[in-house]
Amino acid sequence: MKINTAEFVVSNSDASLCPKELLPEYAFIGRSNVGKSSLINMLTNRNSLAKTSGRPGKTQLINHFKINANWFLVDLPGYGYARVSKSTKEVFQKFITDYFERREQLVCAFVLIDIRHEAQKIDLEFMAYLGEAQVPFCIIFTKADKISRGKIDAHVNAYRKKMTEGDWEEMPQYFVTSSTEATGRDAVLGYIETLNQG
Numbered sequence: 001m002k003i004n005t006a007e008f009v010v011s012n013s014d015a016s017l018c019p020k021e022l023l024p025e026y027a028f029i030g031r032s033n034v035g036k037s038s039l040i041n042m043l044t045n046r047n048s049l050a051k052t053s054g055r056p057g058k059t060q061l062i063n064h065f066k067i068n069a070n071w072f073l074v075d076l077p078g079y080g081y082a083r084v085s086k087s088t089k090e091v092f093q094k095f096i097t098d099y100f101e102r103r104e105q106l107v108c109a110f111v112l113i114d115i116r117h118e119a120q121k122i123d124l125e126f127m128a129y130l131g132e133a134q135v136p137f138c139i140i141f142t143k144a145d146k147i148s149r150g151k152i153d154a155h156v157n158a159y160r161k162k163m164t165e166g167d168w169e170e171m172p173q174y175f176v177t178s179s180t181e182a183t184g185r186d187a188v189l190g191y192i193e194t195l196n197q198g
């Protein structure tokens with residue numbers, strides 16, 4: 001998919017105030033610092049559409065961007081920095097769960113996972129939540145340039161093992177990306193294009 005236009009539409013912390021316009025929507029979410037802003041900028045070919053930030057957890061907003069005038073890319077707040085994290089409900093704040101439970105035009109959520117690390121409880125909990133809420137999702141492994149090429153499959157397979165030992169029969173569709181090297185861009189955008197056409 002060629003990105004012709006990418007424009008910021010609105011930010012808010014209330015799912016009911018998200019754009020009314022009925023366009024297919026794709027949400028990006030992950031732990032703070034996973035590389036979400038860098039990925040969004042890489043996908044859209046814009047240097048600073050999403051604000052990369054050295055202050056993890058500070059951007060607590062749902063940001064809507066309209067792409068090519070026919071779909072929304074949604075930048076959701078990073079999770080995992082809640083000061084009090086006693087329960088999943090507190091970690092995944094209500095306006096985020098409201099978003100997933102109410103946003104009918106959401107086609108697919110992309111859950112970002114840093115490819116370097118072992119599976120983290122909070123990500124697995126979040127995907128379990130998406131499963132319960134029946135939200136279709138994919139995994140995007142980020143920062144692939146930070147491990148050697150030969151180790152990528154081993155890391156992905158370790159992640160698959162963790163998921164299939166837990167709540168899942170299989171790992172969902174996944175993508176391996178690097179924002180610094182623009183790896184995985186065509187695959188992610190091609191997938192969105194296919195879903196948009198379907």
Ligand code: GDP
Nearest residue numbers: 032033034035036037038052053143178179180
């Ligand atoms: P966010 O908090 O999830 O939005 O993460 P950012 O996009 O702000 O990135 C967090 C840090 O990881 C920044 O220092 C980025 O430069 C770095 N980073 C993000 N993506 C990549 C990547 O693909 N490769 C490398 N080497 N660094 C990355």
